[in-house]
Amino acid sequence: MISTDLVIIGAGPVGLFAIFEAGLLKMRCHLVDYLPQIGGQLSEIYPKKPIYDIPGFPSVLAQELVDNLMKQAEPFKPSFTLGERIESLEKRDERDFILTTNMGTQIHAKVVVIAAGLGCFEPRKPEIAGLEKFENGKGVNYMILDPEKYRNQKMVIAGGGDSALDWAIFLADVCSELTLVHRSESFRGAPDSVNKVMRLAETGKIKLLLNTNILSVTGDDKLNSVELINAKTQEKNTIITDHLIPLFGLSPKLGPIENWGLNLDKNAIEVNTDDYSTNVSGIYAIGDINTYKNKLKLILCGFHEASLMSHSAYKYINPGIKYTMKYTTVQGVHEF
Helix, strand or coil: EEEEEEEEEEECHHHHHHHHHHEEECCCEEEEECCHHHHHHHCCCCCEECCEECCCCCCHHHHHHHHHHHHHHHHHHHHHEEECCCEEEEEEEEEEEEEEECCCCCEEEEEEEEECCCEEEECCCCCCCCCCHHHHCEECCCCCCHHHHHHHCEEEEEECCCHHHHHHHHHHCCCCCEEEEECCCCCCHHHHHHHHHHHHHHCCCEEEECCCEEEEEECCCCCCEEEEEECCCEEEEEEEEEEEEEECCCCCHHHHHHCCCCCCEEEEEEEEECCCCCCCEEEECHHEEECCCCCCCCHHCCCHHHHHHHHHHHHCCCCCCCCCCHHHHHHCCCCC
């Protein structure tokens, strides 16, 4: 079991800055995110998008901001569980939470901080017969966490966006056989990536099937084959494969958080703006996931919320202990 002071649900920019603010108060943080990498929306959706309203940066690329936030947090040695979602939360006592992920990872924390942005990003699942039977390690995955898992394996990737193109390019030299299936003749991804995929198909490094949909998947205990249909000719054929990766984007949902007894307003968590605490003592919500009067969904507002939350969490973890705030220009930043 992982033990920490603060478990932060969400590894976007606000969650990352919370590591720094908590670290200044000598509190350790463990972050959990359903995405396979840190950065939240910034890294997953628009890593090269410029952001103009971060103080001190007239313009900063989204991924550059994530990288800088990680450098800022490094002295405090945060730990991470990525590619997993918190499924259940149990409050056993004050300063005593047990959280369990969909993969069975358990985390013991004194404070829970929900910094999940727009919620848990869940994959958009296509309507394919038999798909759910092969989820959870049986051949169907909606994101790629460890590319080496697929070395010398047969794989089918379905999709036409940047993610599908990028993974097809990367895994062309990893898989023994890779097929990219797309329902249209044109792609939504970057032109350079499209050109690379076309060259890989022309040279036989990958198989490219356009105007093609997946009808069903079959197998015994594990995925064995994918049945396809050409949308123009209606011709059907079957591909033998070890893995199917449907990459049709992600959609934000509140997910299991809905069941944790928190006061909600639509898909957001109501908080006290004194410290961004929720109606459940020991649970805080910062960033786009929370709501209050005059709420602004801006990264810089989330940074402010993370700062006030951290000081409140310190008092919650250390009742009766007085803390005298000192500026970082005075005390500096000391590693754990």
